[in-house]
Amino acid sequence: MDTPLVFSSSRTWPGTLPSGCERCALARLCHAAADGLSTAPVSAIRCRRLVRRGEPVFRAGDALQNLYELRSGSVKVRVTNRAGLEQITGFPSAGALLGVDAVETGTHRCDAIALEDSMVCILPFSDVLAKCRDDFVFAQQFHRLIAHDIDQYRRLLLTLGCMKTEERVADFLIGMSDQMSANGYSPHVFTLKMTREDIANHLGMKVETVCRVLGRLQEASLVNVRRRQLEIRDVEALRQMSCG
Numbered sequence: 001m002d003t004p005l006v007f008s009s010s011r012t013w014p015g016t017l018p019s020g021c022e023r024c025a026l027a028r029l030c031h032a033a034a035d036g037l038s039t040a041p042v043s044a045i046r047c048r049r050l051v052r053r054g055e056p057v058f059r060a061g062d063a064l065q066n067l068y069e070l071r072s073g074s075v076k077v078r079v080t081n082r083a084g085l086e087q088i089t090g091f092p093s094a095g096a097l098l099g100v101d102a103v104e105t106g107t108h109r110c111d112a113i114a115l116e117d118s119m120v121c122i123l124p125f126s127d128v129l130a131k132c133r134d135d136f137v138f139a140q141q142f143h144r145l146i147a148h149d150i151d152q153y154r155r156l157l158l159t160l161g162c163m164k165t166e167e168r169v170a171d172f173l174i175g176m177s178d179q180m181s182a183n184g185y186s187p188h189v190f191t192l193k194m195t196r197e198d199i200a201n202h203l204g205m206k207v208e209t210v211c212r213v214l215g216r217l218q219e220a221s222l223v224n225v226r227r228r229q230l231e232i233r234d235v236e237a238l239r240q241m242s243c244g
Contacts, residue, residue, distance in 0.1 A: 024095070026069055026145075029123060029131045029138060047122045051075075057098055057112040057120055064102035066122045070094055073118025074193045076202075077101075078111045088202040090152050091115070091176075091194055094183050097145040099125075115193040160204045163243070168203045169213040171242035173223065177232055188235070192228045 048071065051057055057068055057075060074093045080086045089110065092098060098120070102108040132139040159168055181187035192199075200207045217223045222238050224231040232238060 024069060024121075026097070026121075026123060026128075026138070026141065029127060049120050049122055051114040051118045051120060053114050053116050053118075055114050057114065057118075058108050059111045060108055062102075062108045064099065064106045064108065064125055066099065066124055067128060068098040068112075068120040068122060070096045070098055071119040071121050074115045075112050075118060076115055076194060076198055078113065079109065080111070086201060088198055089156060091198075091202070093179050097149070100146050100149050103146070156202075165205060165209055165213055166216070166241060167243055168205065169199075169210060169217070170238050172199065172203060173217075173230070173232060174235070174239050174242045176230075177235065187232070189229075189231045192230055 049068075051073070060080065070092055072094050074091060075096075075098065076088050077090045077092065077098075078086055078088050092112075098112050099108065101110045103125075128142065132142055159171060163171065176190070176192070177187040180190045194202075196207050196210055200210045203210065214223065214225050217238075218225055222232070222234045222241075224233060
């Protein structure tokens with residue numbers, strides 16, 4: 001499960017960033033005037049795109065032209081091999097950088113599909129590279145985002161290779177809770193945007209197994225589940241079960 005990545009800056013910005021951009025790791029690219037690198041007015045100079053539920057931000061095989069900062073909403077990232085087998089590698093939420101899978105080859109290897117109506121900021125890759133050459137702080141933040149993306153694959157390998165079914169589900173729920181908290185929402189009561197089938201695919205389990213584990217967690221009074229509405233009733237017990 002994706003862990004949240006939040007950047008804060010100790011630097012005082014001379015300009016005023018638009019609402020919602022203050023904590024964005026890539027704000028230095030979109031709002032050059034805010035860090036004194038431009039005399040242009042501080043404004044959102046990059047395009048934003050609304051991606052409807054079920055639509056792709058990008059698909060495997062697309063050429064790398066842009067990276068995408070997920071401003072609001074959530075997506076699932078899916079890899080499909082030549083035999084048609086699919087693996088959901090993560091469920092990024094607001095603040096995530098999408099598209100770095102294409103940096104090595106210049107072609108996207110994953111599908112990024114919106115789980116709900118979502119908004120992305122479009123970041124031309126050529127501009128990102130130019131900014132990295134000119135702005136050391138921005139380059140550091142960009143490299144941290146790439147490292148965070150790599151770390152998610154490491155966590156997924158650990159989950160699939162070493163954890164038991166109960167531990168996998170508990171770890172997933174704790175990851176969702178931490179993600180909600182990082183984005184300013186309740187870490188205890190929230191809506192799961194993905195289906196049970198998506199969760200099962202991500203965790204390398206059968207749907208029936210996911211449902212049984214959630215049922216056992218509910219019987220143990222650790223969670224309360226009603227369709228996609230989830231209430232975590234004992235966070236610490238769930239965290240201990242997840243080995244986190």
